[in-house]
Amino acid sequence: TGGHTTEILRLLSCLSESYSPIHYIFADSDKMSEAKIRSFEQKRAETFSNSKFTLDRIPRSREVRQSWTSSVVTTLYSMLYSLPLTYKLKPDLILCNGPGTCVPVCISALLLGLLGIKRAIIVYVESICRVETLSLSGKILYYFSDYFIVQWPHLKEKYPKSVYLGRIV
Amino acid sequence: FRFKDSLAEDLRRADLVISYAGAGSCLETLEKGKPLVVVINEKLMNNHQLELAKQLHRDGHVLCCNCSTLVETLQSMDLSTLKPFPPGQPEKFALFLDKVVGFQ
Numbered sequence: 070t071g072g073h074t075t076e077i078l079r080l081l082s083c084l085s086e087s088y089s090p091i092h093y094i095f096a097d098s099d100k101m102s103e104a105k106i107r108s109f110e111q112k113r114a115e116t117f118s119n120s121k122f123t124l125d126r127i128p129r130s131r132e133v134r135q136s137w138t139s140s141v142v143t144t145l146y147s148m149l150y151s152l153p154l155t156y157k158l159k160p161d162l163i164l165c166n167g168p169g170t171c172v173p174v175c176i177s178a179l180l181l182g183l184l185g186i187k188r189a190i191i192v193y194v195e196s197i198c199r200v201e202t203l204s205l206s207g208k209i210l211y212y213f214s215d216y217f218i219v220q221w222p223h224l225k226e227k228y229p230k231s232v233y234l235g236r237i238v
Numbered sequence: 239f240r241f242k243d244s245l246a247e248d249l250r251r252a253d254l255v256i257s258y259a260g261a262g263s264c265l266e267t268l269e270k271g272k273p274l275v276v277v278i279n280e281k282l283m284n285n286h287q288l289e290l291a292k293q294l295h296r297d298g299h300v301l302c303c304n305c306s307t308l309v310e311t312l313q314s315m316d317l318s319t320l321k322p323f324p325p326g327q328p329e330k331f332a333l334f335l336d337k338v339v340g341f342q
Contacts, residue, residue: 083332
């Protein structure tokens with residue numbers, strides 16, 4: 070969604086041509102991200118003529134401030150979509166930055182890894198908006214990601230296993 | 239206006255921006271090098287939405303006030319005290335990721 074998409078596109082902006090194809094996954098209720106992604110990929114194609122990308126939507130796993138218990142149900146529902154999608158894409162690397170959408174995708178990837186089907190590296194970048202506390206996705210994925218990146222020093226102190234590179238968006 | 243697809247044009251022409259503490263508004267404004275007064279309404283906002291505004295204020299990049307002190311802030315503000323906001327560095331992320339993935 071919105072701010073997350075803008076941030077993740079900035080994260081992608083300096084990646085080399087080797088990161089291809091890029092598979093974007095976002096919530097079905099998200100109306101604006103597709104346009105932003107297409108515009109970003111258009112510019113990327115000007116530098117890297119062989120760059121490929123795909124777009125996929127899954128049901129939104131959690132509304133803002135949705136209760137914890139109902140979020141578990143809606144996340145499980147999203148997994149009915151994210152699991153076959155992740156199985157189909159078999160990503161080498163998953164990059165996410167916090168929207169609820171990333172949780173079912175990462176859980177799907179972890180399952181595929183446990184089953185010996187495909188092991189993906191999970192890199193989570195917490196939003197620049199998070200200075201003192203982690204988002205709910207962040208709190209969950211701090212334990213399940215391979216690399217957890219924060220953008221403010223306070224969070225690095227609180228979450229010692231995290232990586233701090235300064236502001237990267 | 240109520241909503242626009244992009245405020246980029248308005249931002250470009252502005253001399254001063256007064257905004258709520260939405261992260262997008264704050265960052266977009268600061269990146270364009272415009273002075274920013276952030277109005278905080280604690281009753282309307284989540285705690286986490288305030289984190290960024292408070293940090294930007296601590297770092298001297300924005301002025302802060304609430305709805306009742308806005309007029310007084312505008313009258314007495316000294317914009318020269320605001321520090322420029324350096325851009326983020328996605329190239330550092332790219333370097334890190336290349337190492338993680340094994341592209342060197």
